[in-house]
Amino acid sequence: EVQLLESGGGLVQPGGSLRLSCAASGFTLTNYAMSWVRQAPGKGLECVSAISGGGSTTYYADSVKGRFTISRDSSKNTLYLQMNSLRAEDTAVYYCAKRQTQLWSSFDDWGQGTLVTVSS
Amino acid sequence: DIQMTQSPSSLSASVGDRVTITCRASQGISNSLAWYQQKPGKVPKLLIYAASTLQSGVPSRFSGSGSGTDFTLTISSLQPEDVATYYCQKYNSAPWTFGQGTKVEIK
Numbered sequence: 001e002v003q004l005l006e007s008g009g010g011l012v013q014p015g016g017s018l019r020l021s022c023a024a025s026g027f028t029l030t031n032y033a034m035s036w037v038r039q040a041p042g043k044g045l046e047c048v049s050a051i052s053g054g055g056s057t058t059y060y061a062d063s064v065k066g067r068f069t070i071s072r073d074s075s076k077n078t079l080y081l082q083m084n085s086l087r088a089e090d091t092a093v094y095y096c097a098k099r100q101t102q103l104w105s106s107f108d109d110w111g112q113g114t115l116v117t118v119s120s
Numbered sequence: 121d122i123q124m125t126q127s128p129s130s131l132s133a134s135v136g137d138r139v140t141i142t143c144r145a146s147q148g149i150s151n152s153l154a155w156y157q158q159k160p161g162k163v164p165k166l167l168i169y170a171a172s173t174l175q176s177g178v179p180s181r182f183s184g185s186g187s188g189t190d191f192t193l194t195i196s197s198l199q200p201e202d203v204a205t206y207y208c209q210k211y212n213s214a215p216w217t218f219g220q221g222t223k224v225e226i227k
Contacts, residue, residue, distance in 0.1 A: 035216075037164075045156075045164065045207055045218040059214050095163065106154035106169040106211055113163060 002026040002109045004096045009114030016086050016118070022079040022096030022111055029077045030055065033099035035107065036070065036081045038092035038116075048094075049081060052103050059103070064090075086118045122147045124208055126219035132227045139195040141222045143208035148188045152212035155184055155193045158221075159204045167206075168193065200226055 008020040020036070035050040049070040050059040058070055069082040079096055093115050097107040123146040133139050143153065151171040156164040166175045168184035171191055181196045195202055203226055208219040 044221050045209075047216045047218075050214070050216070061215060100169065104152065104211055104213070106166055106209065107156075107164070108166050108169075108175065110163045110165070 002098065004098065004109060004111035006094065006096050006111040006114040009094065009116045011117045011119065012086055013120050014087060014118055017082070017084045018086065018116060020081040020083065020094055020096075020114060020116075022081075024077045024079065024096075024098070027098070029072055029079060030074050032101065033103040033105070034070075034072070034079050035097045035099065036068075036079075037095045037097050037107065037110075038090075039095070039113075040089075040092040043092075046092075047097075050099075050103055051079070053101075057103065083116070086116075088118050090116060091118050092116060121215055122149065122210060122213075122217060124210055124217050124219040126206075126208055126222050128222060129220065130223040130225070132225045133198050134227045135198055135200060137198045139198050139202075139224060141193045141206055141208075141224075143186075143191040143193070143219050145189045145191075145210055149210045149212045151187050152210055153184075153186070153191050154209045154211060155182075156207045156209065156218075157202075157204045158207065164207065195224075198224070198226070 003025045005023045067085045093113040096111040098109040153171045155168040158164045172184045205221045
């Protein structure tokens with residue numbers, strides 16, 4: 001059974017940093033593309049970052065480019081999102097999502113989400 | 121970037137009604153479209169991919185159709201457990217944009 005368990009969210013001041021983690025089980029992370037999808041309070045879904053199964057291709061939404069970095073540790077089967085220079089508009093629940101196969105496929109499994117609140 | 125527009129933004133229907141939600145892409149995306157269901161306070165769940173393929177375990181009252189720019193999600197007989205917000209999403213190219221969502225309620 002596929003499981004995705006996010007952690008690392010919390011309250012941070014504007015300009016601060018956080019690192020989100022997504023521990024995967026039931027499959028091998030490097031065999032699938034993975035993404036981080038966020039949902040601001042009461043709003044819709046936005047894919048902010050993605051990484052291909054092979055790890056050679058990464059993607060960032062314009063809203064986070066230059067501030068967020070996606071990475072993974074194959075030995076821990078864990079996906080990360082390093083978030084720097086955080087802004088109030090980054091406040092959201094962040095979901096780790098597995099692709100069905102590679103980057104050009106839908107999200108077939110989601111974690112429970114971790115809440116990031118950027119506020120002074 | 122390709123925009124995804126859903127309609128209506130919300131609807132209210134009776135149990136047993138047939139419900140249809142539409143999703144329009146600003147450019148053609150072939151059949152690279154998925155539908156997700158998000159119940160209140162819950163995680164999004166994949167319902168349909170490749171525009172019309174039902175994800176394993178999803179009830180057969182859900183169906184999808186369309187290709188190119190126009191797509192539909194149909195619930196053949198609305199059930200109380202179908203109360204949720206439904207999102208379409210394109211995945212043929214980045215950015216993998218979602219529609220703004222359609223909130224479905226029971227009348």
